[in-house]
Amino acid sequence: MARIIKKEVLAEGIKRIEVLAPDIAKKAMPGQFVVLRIDEKGERIPLTIAEKSSEKGTISLIFQEVGKTTKKLGALGEGEGILNLAGPLGKPSEIKRYGTVVVIGGGVGTAVVYPVADALKKAGNKIVSILGARSKNFLILEEELKEISDEFFLTTDDGSLGEKGFVSDVLKRLIGRKEKIDLVITAGPLVMMKVITQITKPEHLRTRVSLNPIMVDGTGMCGSCRVRIGNESKFVCVDGPEFDGDEVDFDILIARSKLFSAQEQLVLNRKL
Secondary structure (H helix, E strand, C coil): EEEEEEEEECCCCCEEEEECCCCHHHHCCCCEEEEEECCCCCCCCCEEEEECCCCCCCEEEEECCCCCHHHHHHHHCCCEEECEEEEEECCCCCCCCCCEEEEEEHHHHHHHHHHHHHHHHHHCCCECCCCCCCCCCCCHHHHEEEEEEECEEEEEECCCCCCEEHHHHHHHHHHHHHCCEEEEEECHHCCCCCCHHHHHHHHHEEEEEEEEEHHHCCCCCCCCCEEECCCCCEEEHHHHHHEEEECCCCCCCCHHHHHCCCHHHHHCCCCC
8 A cells, every 4th residue: 555645736637646655766767657556446547757755765646637547546635545556667768968858748748758857957968848738727847847947938728828829839949940959858648749740750850759648557468558669569558658759650549549438438427
């Protein structure tokens, strides 16, 4: 049983919990995730490790309440426990000195790119961050990301905060400045990441995408996160979750992400 020692609301429907998990906190690397199960009858869901503290033996998980399990998780309070917590899982992000790294976070995907951006900053990279959301009500980690960024851009679809528009608009502008960009890292909605790669590929900009949204079981056993990478089939949870964006077949991936939509809605309509 992993105990929740702190809980906070970050944005509309988005929460952060700090969980006591000393073994995971000791080994976790940027880009990795955990799989949790709330109770005996609960499903397994993967969540990215947003932060960790080896000293306190804790990890922080950020999630959006969209399905039955995330809503149940959001209903738990400080002092309550999560039945099973396994991790760290997945391959860690490659952290080294690249030069200038453009970090793009969309919605709750910001929780995925933030620990990677923080590690890359500590490795001596220049960090240019682009943070986007539907509206100001769904923005998370704005101050945290701004603190580690050499340049920071904020967009909302409705213009309620920052620049009205999309993260892709800012990326196009940055590319237009003709300054050297050594790496682009992005996480967020699949459609957003597809658009980002469509922009960077003609420019020959190395782009890493985090395909967390497609994961289900998190251990490679269910096969639901199978994705076409170049000429090979890969499993996001064990071969990723980060991949070269140029090689991802986003059309197949987006179609696969809707595989369980009907079942998810059916379960969600039942009582928690």
